[in-house]
Amino acid sequence: MINQETIQRIMDATRIEEVIGEFVSLKKRGANHIGCCPFHNEKTPSFNVSPSKGIYKCFGCGESGNAVGFLMKHEHYTYPEALRWLAKKYNIEVEEEKLTEEQIERNNERDALFHVSEFAQKYFASLLYENEMGTAVGLSYFHSRGLTDKVIKDFGLGYCLDEWENFTRHALANGYSENVLKKTGLTIFKDDGKTYDRFRGRVMFPIYSVSGRVLGFSGRVLSKEKQAAKYVNSPDSEIYNKSHILYGLYQAKNAITRQDKCYLVEGNIDVISMYQSGVENTVASCGTSLTVEQVRLMRRYTKNVTVLYDGDSAGIKAAFRAVNMLFEEGMHVRVVLFPDGDDPDSYAQKYGSTQLQDYLRDNETNFILFKTKILSADIKGDPIRKAEVLSDIVRTVALVPDLMERTEYVTQCASLLHIPEETLQNELAKTLNRKLYESLNHKPDEGDKDLADNGAQPELQAKEQAKEQAAMKPVTPFMINPAQSQENKIISLLLNYGNEVIAIPSSPGTQATPQNDGGEAAAEKYTVAQIIVGELLNDQLAFVDPVCQLIFNEYAKRLNDGETSVDTQIFVEGENQQVRDTVISMMMDEYTVSDKWREKHIHVPTKEERIGMDVQESLLTLKIKNLYIKIDDIDRQFPYLTDDNERLILISQKMQLMNLKQKIGAALNRVIS
Numbered sequence: 001m002i003n004q005e006t007i008q009r010i011m012d013a014t015r016i017e018e019v020i021g022e023f024v025s026l027k028k029r030g031a032n033h034i035g036c037c038p039f040h041n042e043k044t045p046s047f048n049v050s051p052s053k054g055i056y057k058c059f060g061c062g063e064s065g066n067a068v069g070f071l072m073k074h075e076h077y078t079y080p081e082a083l084r085w086l087a088k089k090y091n092i093e094v095e096e097e098k099l100t101e102e103q104i105e106r107n108n109e110r111d112a113l114f115h116v117s118e119f120a121q122k123y124f125a126s127l128l129y130e131n132e133m134g135t136a137v138g139l140s141y142f143h144s145r146g147l148t149d150k151v152i153k154d155f156g157l158g159y160c161l162d163e164w165e166n167f168t169r170h171a172l173a174n175g176y177s178e179n180v181l182k183k184t185g186l187t188i189f190k191d192d193g194k195t196y197d198r199f200r201g202r203v204m205f206p207i208y209s210v211s212g213r214v215l216g217f218s219g220r221v222l223s224k225e226k227q228a229a230k231y232v233n234s235p236d237s238e239i240y241n242k243s244h245i246l247y248g249l250y251q252a253k254n255a256i257t258r259q260d261k262c263y264l265v266e267g268n269i270d271v272i273s274m275y276q277s278g279v280e281n282t283v284a285s286c287g288t289s290l291t292v293e294q295v296r297l298m299r300r301y302t303k304n305v306t307v308l309y310d311g312d313s314a315g316i317k318a319a320f321r322a323v324n325m326l327f328e329e330g331m332h333v334r335v336v337l338f339p340d341g342d343d344p345d346s347y348a349q350k351y352g353s354t355q356l357q358d359y360l361r362d363n364e365t366n367f368i369l370f371k372t373k374i375l376s377a378d379i380k381g382d383p384i385r386k387a388e389v390l391s392d393i394v395r396t397v398a399l400v401p402d403l404m405e406r407t408e409y410v411t412q413c414a415s416l417l418h419i420p421e422e423t424l425q426n427e428l429a430k431t432l433n434r435k436l437y438e439s440l441n442h443k444p445d446e447g448d449k450d451l452a453d454n455g456a457q458p459e460l461q462a463k464e465q466a467k468e469q470a471a472m473k474p475v476t477p478f479m480i481n482p483a484q485s486q487e488n489k490i491i492s493l494l495l496n497y498g499n500e501v502i503a504i505p506s507s508p509g510t511q512a513t514p515q516n517d518g519g520e521a522a523a524e525k526y527t528v529a530q531i532i533v534g535e536l537l538n539d540q541l542a543f544v545d546p547v548c549q550l551i552f553n554e555y556a557k558r559l560n561d562g563e564t565s566v567d568t569q570i571f572v573e574g575e576n577q578q579v580r581d582t583v584i585s586m587m588m589d590e591y592t593v594s595d596k597w598r599e600k601h602i603h604v605p606t607k608e609e610r611i612g613m614d615v616q617e618s619l620l621t622l623k624i625k626n627l628y629i630k631i632d633d634i635d636r637q638f639p640y641l642t643d644d645n646e647r648l649i650l651i652s653q654k655m656q657l658m659n660l661k662q663k664i665g666a667a668l669n670r671v672i673s
């Protein structure tokens with residue numbers, strides 16, 4: 001609840017090199033400061049901090065962000081926590097937004113829920129040692145599972161007596177209201193006015209927040225009653241949302257950071273058992289299938305996760321879907337399969353902690369290859385099943401962000417499935433293109449309008465054809481698209497020089513600046529961003545790379561809204577991690593205005609002139625590449641046409657495009673020679 005003005009004051013005062021300097025020893029080198037990266041292990045410094053741009057980037061592991069991002073990543077702060085840390089460092093008084101009465105009431109209620117949960121945890125824990133039944137039933141159960149008293153305390157385990165309302169009466173006697181007992185779900189209130197303890201007769205596993213507050217419980221039944229559910233969990237409440245919590249994270253977080261790795265298991269007891277065996281970096285999803293919020297929570301501590309499966313193949317296949325989500329969130333996923341009939345807990349009990357640790361180390365394998373092996377086992381010569389398996393695996397491979405890694409998987413999976421590599425490569429290209437198409441929000445093919453507008457007879461027919469043509473256009477994998485480096489160059493110009501005012505002479509195909517009568521260049525002054533956005537919007541050019549498109553869209557939106565300069569910090573602080581990483585890389589790579597202009601001209605061009613020429617060259621090159629694509633499309637479409645009129649329209653369109661291409665080509669020659 002920090003108000004916007006305060007946030008701005010904090011950001012203005014923050015010097016990134018001072019902030020990072022508190023955790024990393026930095027040396028000044030040129031405009032930047034460099035040091036050894038705190039996020040990966042290195043001896044030669046590749047961690048760069050740019051004071052002028054307010055960002056950092058490690059060229060070793062790719063970690064990057066601004067000062068707030070650094071604190072969130074390094075200290076595991078939430079966004080407000082990071083802001084408060086900075087405010088304290090720079091002596092800025094934090095003005096909290098005034099709370100409404102409703103908010104105050106809600107805060108009070110949250111506090112009450114926290115209090116009663118903590119009270120309940122302490123009570124249940126004390127019963128293990130101070131109550132005859134608690135010791136005889138609860139404590140002996142935990143001991144029978146091989147848990148030590150230390151671990152029982154570390155996880156705050158307890159027991160709820162097998163009486164109808166022992167806990168409820170105890171809580172009411174201690175001044176807790178019926179309302180909070182009801183809201184936490186600790187007590188169930190029946191319509192007939194009767195009340196009873198939700199967890200009666202169960203051993204209790206409290207569920208902690210990251211900072212160690214009790215949020216809710218998971219209770220395991222001990223009686224042999226058939227109709228009782230094995231586990232009962234607290235219902236969601238103001239403080240407990242099971243899809244946002246990882247069981248064991250509070251106890252595991254330091255070990256996860258230290259080892260830069262997290263084990264994901266199924267049950268609470270597995271977490272505790274692993275912890276006791278010395279594998280402390282273990283968590284479980286809390287009685288739900290894994291959610292995206294849980295993955296993001298995990299990613300705050302590490303990007304490396306190893307999923308542990310017990311050897312039941314139906315269960316393994318059911319869990320594959322959750323793993324796709326791990327990939328989507330950019331995690332590196334590995335897997336360990338336990339021998340048939342064993343889970344982490346039973347394995348640890350049977351063989352002890354040393355052997356468990358050895359087993360984990362020796363049996364960890366790559367997830368995609370693991371999945372391929374499991375699924376290929378049930379193809380058994382069925383061609384339809386084989387096609388299903390193929391597309392299932394390709395969907396997962398497509399989630400891997402790294403091109404080299406993807407290529408490697410294609411080779412390995414193809415050999416496991418006994419199919420040609422090209423088949424898998426083609427499937428993958430199709431999937432990637434589909435994803436790209438979806439991420440561009442079903443943007444219509446950029447050729448549609450242009451072809452119709454430039455055509456001699458802008459008939460409906462031509463539009464229809466263009467649409468059909470878009471549909472039958474064969475897909476090319478976007479990773480080898482030649483326009484991509486050109487796109488990067490344009491975005492890099494936007495980010496590094498977008499707000500510089502330059503003069504740019506007009507040229508064919510460029511309409512943002514007016515031309516005077518003599519055809520001489522009229523040197524109107526615009527910002528680089530205005531020129532680039534104007535030109536691309538005018539020509540309806542879309543980017544192939546979705547990240548470039550997102551960045552461009554943001555510029556276009558802001559300029560349209562009347563902003564004259566765009567602050568690149570909006571991307572650095574933004575939500576989208578891919579955008580953030582791309583922007584920071586481009587800003588750190590320091591776009592250098594080409595020096596070739598100096599050699600080609602007699603008079604030494606000013607920086608402004610050189611930027612102007614770079615902008616013009618980039619725009620013209622992008623346009624000409626786009627024309628090549630359009631002309632290519634027409635050529636491809638031509639043989640399918642049977643109607644002579646349609647052929648004529650297409651020929652005339654092609655002539656127009658060729659003409660334009662020639663003009664732009666000539667202009668480009670003038671710029672670069």
Ligand SMILES: [Zn+2]
Pocket residue numbers: 037038039040047058059060061062063
């Ligand atoms: Zn690093």
